[in-house]
Amino acid sequence: MKVSEFKTAGKLITGLGAIKALADEMKRLGINNCAVITDKGVSSSGLLDQILTLISSKPLLIVDDVPPEPEVDVIERKLGLLREKQIDGIIALGGGSAIDSAKVLASTYDYTGPLLELFGENTLTQRNLPLIVIPTTAGTGSEVTNIAILSDPKAQMKKGIVSHCLLPDVAIVAPEMTKTCPPSITAASGIDAFVHALEAYISVNASPITDALAEKALKLIFSSLVHAYNNGENLSAREDMATGSLMAGLAFGNAGVGAVHALAYPLGGRFHLSHGMSNAVMLPHVLKVNAPFCQDKLYCVAKLLKVCERHHSKEEAVKLLLGAIEKLCRDVDIPASLTHFNISPTCVGELAEEASKVTRLLRNNPKQLSIEEIEDIYRLAF
Ligand SMILES: NC(=O)c1ccc[n+]([C@@H]2O[C@H](COP(=O)([O-])OP(=O)(O)OC[C@H]3O[C@@H](n4cnc5c(N)ncnc54)[C@H](O)[C@@H]3O)[C@@H](O)[C@H]2O)c1
Ligand SMILES: [Fe+2]
Structure with missing residues (x-):
């Protein structure tokens, strides 16, 4: 048997009702002023409101317009918004598009170079903000992978950023979150x-x-x-x-x-x-x-x-x-x-x-x- 390493999120919380663990996990990670990263489809399905009722303190920022299959420059602009606030943690709610965006945002909060340069393996070496992810599709598996996929419009290609920093601290996989998925x-x-x-x-x-x-x-x-x-x-x-x-x-x-x-x-x-x-x-x-x-x-x-x-x-x-x-x-x-x-x-x-x-x-x-x-x-x- 070859030597291999097993990579996953720091903690997996699964099952119907698992979402109720969100507040405790935020407390454990010291998240008081979070940003929630989601998209229009997910927020209009009522899932965002559901999450907000579980969070004890109001988020400092809600980004609710991540596009499907996001382009790298869209995430660069969101990073600018995030840096205007004193965020101390990120909650991702959505499919792979919202989760991958949140993974990159949480890992580049203090990164000064262009995001385009991060495509490839191990270009990111540290994550700045704690990250909790809640998938609403089933799904990309992004909640437990060390990959984020973004579109590079100039190259007309989907490209991956691969790094251990992208592994979330907590993945909450609550199947009821996928019920509204079309x-x-x-x-x-x-x-x-x-x-x-x-x-x-x-x-x-x-x-x-x-x-x-x-x-x-x-x-x-x-x-x-x-x-x-x-x-x-x-x-x-x-x-x-x-x-x-x-x-x-x-x-x-x-x-x-x-x-x-x-x-x-x-x-x-x-x-x-x-x-x-x-x-x-x-x-x-x-x-x-x-x-x-x-x-x-x-x-x-x-x-x-x-x-x-x-x-x-x-x-x-x-x-x-x-x-x-x-x-x-x-x-x-x-x-x-x-x-x-x-x-x-x-x-x-x-x-x-x-x-x-x-x-x-x-x-x-x-x-x-x-x-x-x-x-x-x-x-x-x-
Ligand atoms: N990082 C990884 O390991 C990994 C793996 C596979 C795919 N991906 C990436 O993930 C992205 C695709 O993610 P996806 O397939 O989860 O779709 P998505 O996140 O792009 O969502 C697709 C659409 O479904 C809607 N939606 C999602 N959940 C919903 C719900 N519960 N109720 C109502 N509407 C809902 C969204 O609003 C959106 O309009 C791609 O960019 C892909 O490259 C990443
Ligand atoms: Fe895939």
């Missing part, structure tokens, strides 16, 4: 969580610990996503999804994700396709190419998800798994082709060039992909 977001962020678990499971850096987390996450998400999508009020499905996406976050936060994510990034950066949707559309196509290189692992997944019978060969079982994943995407109305988003196949070359630069993720993939192979995968997605 079906399309439930679907896209749910498939994103499924991809996190699957890519972590087949990653070259997978370990027995990340495998156990990924297996449970795959089972929970595969059995509950459609129910959460069809009826957002189904609390048991929401609970499974919240736990599944958290476990998938723990798995990929340590084993990494691979080519599905690498090929999804240019779709987000160039065509503003949401992170979940980009991953969902690329998933079956990347998986077909990866399959021969991680057949044993995919066979395990096929058995785990009960999509094959004892008499099926490994090849047959993997084929059945690929079919079941395509069906899952169809059942939650994820379009099967990039044409649906008015993207033209003429840009395949440029997309492949951009994706091939995401070596941070491509190196985790079970098959090392050439730029020609990446082009071929994009072609399959039309």
